[in-house]
Amino acid sequence: MIITVTLNPAIDKMYWVDRLKMGRVTQEEFLTRAIRSDTAAGGKGINISVFLARLGVENIAMGFVGGHTGHVVVRDLRDEGVTTNFVWVNGETRTNVTVLEQGREYIPVLIDEEGSPVSQEEIARFLRRYKRMLHRATWVVLAGSLPPGVDADIYRVLAEMATEAGVKVVVSARGNALTRALRAAPYLVKPDTREHLSMEGSPLTTRSKIIAVGRKIVETGVGILIISHEVTGDIAITKDGIWEIKSPVKTTQFKNLVGADDVLLGGILYMLDKGENIEEALRFGVAAGIRSAECDEKICRDPDKITTEMENISIERL
Amino acid sequence: MKVRDIMTKDLTSCEKDVSVRELIFILDSAGIPNIPIVDEEEKVIGYISEKDLIKAALPGYFEMLHTASFIPDLNQISKKLAQIADDPVEKYMQHDAIVVTEDDDDLQAADLIIRKGTKSLPVVDSEGRLVGKVKRIDLLHHLL
Numbered sequence: 001m002i003i004t005v006t007l008n009p010a011i012d013k014m015y016w017v018d019r020l021k022m023g024r025v026t027q028e029e030f031l032t033r034a035i036r037s038d039t040a041a042g043g044k045g046i047n048i049s050v051f052l053a054r055l056g057v058e059n060i061a062m063g064f065v066g067g068h069t070g071h072v073v074v075r076d077l078r079d080e081g082v083t084t085n086f087v088w089v090n091g092e093t094r095t096n097v098t099v100l101e102q103g104r105e106y107i108p109v110l111i112d113e114e115g116s117p118v119s120q121e122e123i124a125r126f127l128r129r130y131k132r133m134l135h136r137a138t139w140v141v142l143a144g145s146l147p148p149g150v151d152a153d154i155y156r157v158l159a160e161m162a163t164e165a166g167v168k169v170v171v172s173a174r175g176n177a178l179t180r181a182l183r184a185a186p187y188l189v190k191p192d193t194r195e196h197l198s199m200e201g202s203p204l205t206t207r208s209k210i211i212a213v214g215r216k217i218v219e220t221g222v223g224i225l226i227i228s229h230e231v232t233g234d235i236a237i238t239k240d241g242i243w244e245i246k247s248p249v250k251t252t253q254f255k256n257l258v259g260a261d262d263v264l265l266g267g268i269l270y271m272l273d274k275g276e277n278i279e280e281a282l283r284f285g286v287a288a289g290i291r292s293a294e295c296d297e298k299i300c301r302d303p304d305k306i307t308t309e310m311e312n313i314s315i316e317r318l
Numbered sequence: 319m320k321v322r323d324i325m326t327k328d329l330t331s332c333e334k335d336v337s338v339r340e341l342i343f344i345l346d347s348a349g350i351p352n353i354p355i356v357d358e359e360e361k362v363i364g365y366i367s368e369k370d371l372i373k374a375a376l377p378g379y380f381e382m383l384h385t386a387s388f389i390p391d392l393n394q395i396s397k398k399l400a401q402i403a404d405d406p407v408e409k410y411m412q413h414d415a416i417v418v419t420e421d422d423d424d425l426q427a428a429d430l431i432i433r434k435g436t437k438s439l440p441v442v443d444s445e446g447r448l449v450g451k452v453k454r455i456d457l458l459h460h461l462l
Contacts, residue, residue, distance in 0.1 A: 060329065071349065078327060083450070085329035088347035125340075128333070132360050136447065 002052060002139045002273065004045035005130070005158065006063040008115040008147040009073050009086075010096040012042030012258060012298060020101045020109060035102070040298050041076035042096060044143035044172050044192070047262035048269070051288070051299050053081040055270055060085055060137075062130060064118055064147065067092030085133065087126045091116020098258050106254040115147035123150060130158065134165040139273060142181065143172040143262070144192075152176035159184035172265055185221030188272070190265050193228050210235055211242060211318070224278065226268070228261065236282050242318040243279065245286045249312070254293040263299055264289030267306070283313045321427050322420035324460045325441045325450040331356045334364065334408035338371065338399075341407050354440040354448055355411050361446040365415035366407050367436070374410045375399045417442045420449060424460065427452045 015034040041050070049061040065073050065086040070093040074084050094113035101109075134140070140162040142155045155177050159169045169186035171178065178191055204210045207229065214225050214237035225237045236243045254260075267288030271281035287309035292300040300306070331354045332344060345353060345368060352367030375398040402410075417440045418427045430439055431454055438453040 066347065070347075074328070081327070083327035083329060088330075088344060132356070132358060133329075135359055 001136050002057065002059040002141065002269065003133055003137045004049045004059060004061050004141040004143065006043035006045030006049075006061065006144050007118075007126075007150055007154065008094065008145045009041065009043035009046050009063050009065060009070075010094045010113070010115075011069045011072055012040050012096050012098065014038045014040075014098045014100065014256070014258065014298065016100050016102070016296075018102050020099055038298070039072070039076075041073040041080075042259070042298075044262045045141050046073070046077065046082075047259040047299060048141055048143060048266040049077065049082045050080045051259075051263045051266040051292075052270060054299065054301055055303055057270060057273070059083065060133065062086060062126075062133065064089045064122065064126065065093050066090060066116060069093040069095060085129065087122060087129060089116065089118055089122045091118070098256075100256060105256060106251045108257060110258075112145075115145070117149040118147045119149060123154075127157075127161075131161060134162055134167055137162070137165070137167045139168050139170060139269065141170040141172070141265075141269065142186075143170075143265075145173075146177055153180050155181035156184045159186050170265065170269060172262070182217060182220065182222060185223075187223040188226070188265075188268070189217070189222050189224070190226045190228075190261075192261070204229065207235070207244075211237065214242075226265075226282075228264075234264075234282070234286060236278065238278065243282060244316045244318055245282050246314050246316075247286060247290050247309075247312055248314075249290050249294070255296050256298060257293050259298045260289045260293035263292040279315055283310050283315055287313050319424040319460065320420065321418050321422045321424060321441055321452050322450075324424055324427075324456045325420070325452045326438075326456055327450045329360075329448055329450070331360075331362075331440075331448055332407065333357075334411065335406045337404050338374075338407060338410070339403040341366065342371065351437045354415060354417075354451070355407065356448055360448050362415050362417055362440050362442055362448050364408075364411040364413050365440065366411040370410050370412065371399075374402055415440060417446075418452060419444070424457065428457050431457065 015037045017032050017034055021029050021032050049059050052059045060083040061077050062085050066089040073093055077084050094115040097111040099109040142158055159181055162169045170188040171181045171186045172190045174192040210227050210229055217225050218237050218239055226234055228234045234245045264285045268281045268285030271284045288306045291306045291309045330348050334355050354362045355364035357363050375395045438451045441450040441452055443449050
């Protein structure tokens with residue numbers, strides 16, 4: 001069983017607009033009307049859960065939820081066929097807003113809330129429940145930002161608990177939470193590089209820098225490290241080799257980038273869980289991410305289209 | 319139709335040493351009237367509902383009267399609740415939890431829900447571990 005952990009879930013509220021009026025606008029122009037909108041449960045682990053459920057993979061989503069938006073998250077996940085096991089907290093689950101302007105969907109405007117604080121008692125309640133769930137897990141995905149009140153060491157702690165229980169760990173995070181999680185040597189790591197490409201304080205500006213830093217990380221015991229260095233390119237590093245994965249798709253073709261990175265990771269996990277080799281897993285994952293970015297919908301529904309997209313993905317062993 | 323086809327795949331549960339205060343918070347936040355009690359392996363070992371808490375907070379003779387009209391105000395319940403707020407739920411839970419399995423028929427679940435007058439039943443796998451719950455509303459939704 002795959003368990004995903006999203007400690008800072010969200011409602012993803014998406015608006016599609018003809019033209020986004022920003023900056024100095026006249027009084028008559030200050031209103032931007034949405035052509036359409038959509039609401040979905042969000043957060044990196046949750047996106048992976050939804051994608052896996054759409055591929056028919058049973059999985060359990062864990063984390064913190066609260067208030068009215070917390071109920072929306074849980075309800076949405078259940079409708080998607082994901083098993084829910086959240087700890088209820090005092091605050092309100094955050095709402096993240098995405099605005100997609102017609103013709104410029106590949107450069108969305110994102111407004112992410114920080115999330116409500118989580119207390120020490122609530123963290124203790126989560127840790128207890130998480131420990132129980134490890135009995136039935138084969139994989140644990142620790143993904144996304146941390147809410148206020150949660151120490152940056154949490155992913156390291158959760159990863160160590162899972163490894164001790166014989167469960168493989170996947171981490172997708174950034175900043176201190178990622179750096180500390182690396183100490184637990186997770187099986188699969190994908191840094192969240194949405195804001196800027198850097199790891200352990202080093203900006204990763206070139207392919208050779210990515211490989212040098214990546215090799216060092218893999219030497220510490222991380223099984224597979226995947227770094228997205230362009231929107232349509234990724235580098236995977238293991239102790240056995242380095243692969244560069246590319247897609248010819250132009251970024252301007254993307255309709256909705258929200259969650260595409262999580263679908264990529266979910267796709268890799270899906271194939272590894274099935275026992276496929278790393279090259280096939282990478283090909284499927286990148287194809288899934290690209291396919292998802294090409295859909296209006298946040299997470300693509302059609303596995304057949306991913307298979308078609310796989311034909312366009314090139315993998316080069318470096 | 320099997321229980322697995324109609325159940326709600328939610329694993330909200332608590333341990334037997336959780337306090338009554340915490341339990342009330344969980345029931346209220348999650349918007350559920352009852353909750354399974356599980357052990358360290360997630361096996362269902364009991365069950366507790368709002369009804370069990372009300373029973374624990376009311377004088378013993380209440381059940382005989384089936385009314386609250388004789389209670390002058392709610393202070394009595396409030397005081398009693400404050401007294402038991404830090405007690406572990408183990409003290410008030412039903413130790414003989416009625417469960418159904420994923421492979422049971424929907425009719426079996428409906429029969430139990432009607433006979434026991436409960437709003438939901440925990441669903442367990444072949445090892446007795448919690449995998450979800452089947453609610454009255456799930457059955458109604460499924461039957462419509």
